[in-house]
Amino acid sequence: METTTSATVVSATASLAAALPDRRSGPLRWLAGFGTSGLLGLAVLLFWLLAALLGPWLLSHGTAATGTSNVFAPISAAHWLGTDYLGRDMLALIIEGARYTIGVALLATVLASGTGITLALLAAASGRWIDAVLSRGLDTLTAIPSKMFALIMVAGFGSSVPMLVVTAGIIYVPGAYRMARSLAVNINALDYVTVARTRGEGTLYIMLREILPNILGPMLADLGLRFVYVVLLLASLSFLGLGIQPPAADWGSLVRENIGALAMGGASVIVPALAIASLTIAVNLVIDNLPGRTARERGAR
């Protein structure tokens, strides 16, 4: 909720900025639509994306252990972010981990929300038995504990990155579906959808043109929150040994592995936690300040 209030404050400044005469080119004007905090989020997100894409080529040293004498080393010139419980360089691990965290979590979130929204639109627009079958089917899925489900998936298909994406995706589909369906059912009952129906429009048109644009705002906000859940799920799966397999590590597992540093005052537990925090905050800032979103919501009123 707090993000929404701040978003409205920011959108006010953003719309003020948009009202000023603007002679800049298209993409720049689009960027200006983000407002200050949106741009901040965008910068952090871009930083992590670049780190994930290019990081390994920019690093001089790898993630190999440097010997037991260097365990939980503090921040120094040689190790900018200190070392972990095996004496590996934290900076290299974080950048390496970014690939897993951003890749797996982002893909899984997009997969879950995308599938959820599509099914929800289908359920709302066609109604009757399709709605009933989808809703009860996905309700059944929620009844299975997520860790248990992940365990079954890993036992059945082995642990790999695509496997994790699909597992996390499936686990979060019912949540996204429920949210999207409740929004879509309300929109579906409105007169403009009835008008489209009496015009003879097909289900696909009603789903994509009449309903989707009007549920997109809240669903994007939901996507931001869901992303955070997926990161947490991945971390807990890694803890159970079902997630990213060592020696590779995502940020969640880095926090768990280095929990011992908490007592010793090392940076190695703080840094991955900060990385997770900055990423999730950035994603939510960007989504809350997407240009045009506030205009759409004003139009809805």
Next chain:
Amino acid sequence: MGAPLIVQGLSISAGANTLVDNLSFSVQPGEVLALIGESGSGKTTTALALMGYARHGCRISAGRVQIGDTDVLVLDAPRQRALRGRTVSYIAQSAAASFNPSRTIMDQVIEPTVIHGLCKRAEAEAKAVQLFRELALPDPETIGDRYPHQVSGGQLQRLMAAMALIGDPELVILDEPTTALDVTTQIEVLRAFRRVVRDRRATAVYVSHDLAVVAQMADHILVLRDGKMRELNATGQILSAPEDDYTKCLLAAARPVPRASAKAANDDPELLLHVQQLSAGYGPVDAQGRPATPILQDIDLKLHRGQAIGVIGESGSGKTTLARAVAGLIKPSHGSVLFRGHELKPTLQQRDRDELRRIQIVFQMADTALNPSQTIERILARPLQFYKGLRGEPLKRRIRELLDLVKLPQTVAGRLPGGLSGGQKQRVNLARALAADPDLILCDEVTSALDTVVAAAVLELLAELRRELGVSYLFISHDLHTVRAVCDEIVVMQHGRKLAQVARRDYERGPHHPYYELLARSVPELRQGWLDDMDRSAAAAT
């Protein structure tokens, strides 16, 4: 018993906008002042300011409000709270939304006295029963034990008046208290309100957009527009000799003139729509094919090309269901709908595109009838592309023509519906229906959500379109005035049955079905003393 109310230089602002601008008026004890104006004119904002209250985001920026000896605006918050409900009380438009559904009526009616500690519970209950009796509520002794959903909308509105009056306030503010009610209920509620206000000699401020209603209640009328006072005068003076142009405009809109039908001279018009023995309803269907909740029963209706037929009835009479059955939105359980001599299939999916194109539906709430995320241009373009495959320059030209047809400026094309006023939205709504080149437009309460002046303009437009394009209307409304102004024939419905059909030439000639007579009698006339005449004739009859 009432206290004088004096308002001087009242200004209310929201951010940089001024909602109410330097308003000054006074009300003598025991008199009723009406605030009248269109939506957004600042009526309710002014009424709330009389209690020292400004809605969220608004601020009372200047002025003085004095009730009796109390200067309301200089009081601190606890003393204002003590003032409200005791010295001033407020009756809102929607009683249904103002009652707590999980507590009994009596508990809620006596709540103001309990909160302010005015008297003992038994005393308050006795007083409440007395008020119920004065307000002509049925079973005054026991109605308090019921819950809000167990009484009707009109009764709830009167109960709310009881809640407002129980603390013997010196000033009563009535904010559109009868707007949400049916005509036949409205007259009952008006009668009760007026008697109570007169008997108790309370000072009252009556907020409304309906001049005819106000004429029955008020001693003085204040006409507001855009937060500015346009005219303040005695009711009789305003009705007979208005000075301000806007007041004249309001008066003209409140007396709709019948618009001549273009096709009256046409001797042999084609039978466009023929509804035969139509029954429909909601819920699961039983063995005989009857739905669990039958709404419509055995409706017969004939509509010729170029004709406009009005369907009138109270809420719940099945008017809208009739339109939905014709449009194919609900499947009839019995009977058939013939359109241009061919039987229409019961559901939308079975009808072909040309049949769908020829029947268009326009809804009451323009707010929900336009997709908020599409520009006006896209909303109008879709039916043109869908039915006719127009694209490029011909499409653009047709959109411009449509906007001209409904008298909207070309500049609205690029805007979202959120940037349009209610009347403009209803015009876009009409333009979208016209884009399909329909034979028949089903108008479901198209003017009910609009202000009098705007509604009159939309009705004018409807009549003009009929003359120019020869479209037919099935015009659904609860307002007899509106229907009379537009339609050639009136169908009266009650409890899902058609009671009577009255042709235009017989509007004034009786005798008609008693229910039609009741409806016709219940529409307030725009003159003072109409309600008194009604009471007198009712008394003479018994």
